[in-house]
Amino acid sequence: MIQITLQKELTAASGIMLLDINIHIQQGTLTTLYGNSGVGKTSILRMIAGLLQPDEGQIIVNQKTWLDTKKGICLTPQQRKIGFVFQDYALFPNMTVKENLLYALEKGQDKEIISQLMHIIELKDLQHQKPNKLSGGQKQRVALARALVRKPEILMLDEPLSALDIKMRAKLQDYILKAHQQFGLTTLLISHDIAEVIKMSDIVLNIENGKIIQQGKPIDVFTTKQVSGKFQFSGEIVEIKKEDIIYIVTVLIGSNFVKVVAEETEVQTMKIGDKIIVASKAFNPLLQKIK
Amino acid sequence: MIDWQPLLLTFKLALTTTFLLIVISIPVSYWLAHTKSRIKPLLETLISMPLVLPPTVLGFYMLVVFGPSTTLGAWLNDYLGLRLIFSFKGLVLASIIYSLPFMVHPIQAGFANLPTTLTEASYVLGKSKITTIFNVLLPNIKPSILTGIVLAFAHTIGEFGVVLMIGGNIPGKTKVASIAIYDEVEALNYVAANWYSIILFIITFSILLLVYLINGGYLKKFWK
Amino acid sequence: MNVLKGKITAIKTNDSISIVTIQVASIFFNTILIETPDTAPYLQKGNSIKIIFKETEVIIGKGTTHLTSIQNQISGEIINIEKGMLLSKLIIDTTVGKITAIITSDATDQLQLKIGEKITSMIKTTEIMLSQ
Numbered sequence: 034m035i036q037i038t039l040q041k042e043l044t045a046a047s048g049i050m051l052l053d054i055n056i057h058i059q060q061g062t063l064t065t066l067y068g069n070s071g072v073g074k075t076s077i078l079r080m081i082a083g084l085l086q087p088d089e090g091q092i093i094v095n096q097k098t099w100l101d102t103k104k105g106i107c108l109t110p111q112q113r114k115i116g117f118v119f120q121d122y123a124l125f126p127n128m129t130v131k132e133n134l135l136y137a138l139e140k141g142q143d144k145e146i147i148s149q150l151m152h153i154i155e156l157k158d159l160q161h162q163k164p165n166k167l168s169g170g171q172k173q174r175v176a177l178a179r180a181l182v183r184k185p186e187i188l189m190l191d192e193p194l195s196a197l198d199i200k201m202r203a204k205l206q207d208y209i210l211k212a213h214q215q216f217g218l219t220t221l222l223i224s225h226d227i228a229e230v231i232k233m234s235d236i237v238l239n240i241e242n243g244k245i246i247q248q249g250k251p252i253d254v255f256t257t258k259q260v261s262g263k264f265q266f267s268g269e270i271v272e273i274k275k276e277d278i279i280y281i282v283t284v285l286i287g288s289n290f291v292k293v294v295a296e297e298t299e300v301q302t303m304k305i306g307d308k309i310i311v312a313s314k315a316f317n318p319l320l321q322k323i324k
Numbered sequence: 325m326i327d328w329q330p331l332l333l334t335f336k337l338a339l340t341t342t343f344l345l346i347v348i349s350i351p352v353s354y355w356l357a358h359t360k361s362r363i364k365p366l367l368e369t370l371i372s373m374p375l376v377l378p379p380t381v382l383g384f385y386m387l388v389v390f391g392p393s394t395t396l397g398a399w400l401n402d403y404l405g406l407r408l409i410f411s412f413k414g415l416v417l418a419s420i421i422y423s424l425p426f427m428v429h430p431i432q433a434g435f436a437n438l439p440t441t442l443t444e445a446s447y448v449l450g451k452s453k454i455t456t457i458f459n460v461l462l463p464n465i466k467p468s469i470l471t472g473i474v475l476a477f478a479h480t481i482g483e484f485g486v487v488l489m490i491g492g493n494i495p496g497k498t499k500v501a502s503i504a505i506y507d508e509v510e511a512l513n514y515v516a517a518n519w520y521s522i523i524l525f526i527i528t529f530s531i532l533l534l535v536y537l538i539n540g541g542y543l544k545k546f547w548k
Numbered sequence: 549m550n551v552l553k554g555k556i557t558a559i560k561t562n563d564s565i566s567i568v569t570i571q572v573a574s575i576f577f578n579t580i581l582i583e584t585p586d587t588a589p590y591l592q593k594g595n596s597i598k599i600i601f602k603e604t605e606v607i608i609g610k611g612t613t614h615l616t617s618i619q620n621q622i623s624g625e626i627i628n629i630e631k632g633m634l635l636s637k638l639i640i641d642t643t644v645g646k647i648t649a650i651i652t653s654d655a656t657d658q659l660q661l662k663i664g665e666k667i668t669s670m671i672k673t674t675e676i677m678l679s680q
Contacts, residue, residue: 123441127463278632
């Protein structure tokens, strides 16, 4: 059980924002912090990692106190057993892939974990490369493997997949899930992609303006509360076009585009880039077997 | 032929100064690159002063402060046996102060340009500050350090004003090549002056060339 | 999207499918769902709920009485027609509020629909969604 209470005044683009959250996380779950940029998601992870000091707060991980501002306890990042995958990966350019992993070993730790990780995350072929020779997806995998060497109590990933194309993303999501399950990790992930959240997480925390406005299973948070339609997908509006007296809205769902007819009053509330749910009744779609 | 001593002394001075400058500059640069202290601008200004002040100003004040007739100079001489005026040690001290910005600036810029996530990633992996500096930060600013070394080394070799002020012209102790050349010209001994100059030119040219070749990675194919 | 607020008055369930009756003003709407009160907690008699159906799924019948298999029928009066090349948008005033329908302009012409005309709007049971 991980209990986190944090308060901090942050300077956001829109002025001063008070971050105030209270999270309980079950051991072994994958929790996603969902929300637009600038709502404090990264700050939350950095405070849990000990890279940022909250004004007030308490972090208790498996009965161990990592932070308690009232008692003046604050463990350094080194003392907290965490894995952190940074948005820019932060691989050490002077070390090869294998050296990056070896660097993460604790004194006296068995080197076996390195070959185990290189096997699971398929890094064997890359092990002697320097990071600047790697593609974004490969760097990402190395960063993930490096974060796992210490067998962290919490693995945190700061929007790790945002810079990758859709195909690569799906593959890396699988790597993360595989590692999460195989090592029985407790994982915190930042994402602003609904499809990703639904695929990856047990619990999602919807964050707005430094506060958690909604939490629960992603499917509950994002879907059923809204409509009963069984044929539901979340996606992003990529085009809105007026044709005749109606509008045709093109929505990107995963890597597929779908077109939906909409009426003027609906379109008025939407703009390109909006996240939306496409819903229909289970009675309408046709099924056709692919030959 | 010429007397080799001034040339040897020049390189001894440059090597000693550069070595000590590395030791001093790394912590100073690291501190400057990361501190939010209010005295940072003051310290940066002080370090940069040798860039604008004539070297004679530094030499003059060293004479005033460390001269044997001053309290500090006398105390250093009596209790520590340290004479900083008209001595090699004094030259080293003056050269360090005089070349400090040439070493500190590139290294400080190197530290500042490294993404902070590198440091954070290392901390999160449980590594101490010292381990992080030596295994992650310094190896990744090698070009900056090399630039600092080259600049400080070259600058020390080319020193004249400070040496003249506080070193005097003691053969084997403080008579470096630049002074020797000046002496020979004064004595209208142009041949000797020419020899000193050519040798100084060739050696420094070779050193700089080598450094730039290494820094640019041109030599990699030879040892790979 | 037509959205109407109502109350659940009856739920008939068989295996995982339910037919839910919702009263909006004096009109009863029926909808069929792959949900049961067990899988969807909001399916309770007396619960307030919104019914949703798309404009393009509204069928227009001239006059007021029709014998069809369509169970959801609301009579009303056309208060506006916006005619495009292929499609027309009708706004219909009914006892449950304004309903928008999009039908082909050919249909509008063939039925000779005019503003002020009394018509019946119909929605199939399989086209109504529920929302909390």
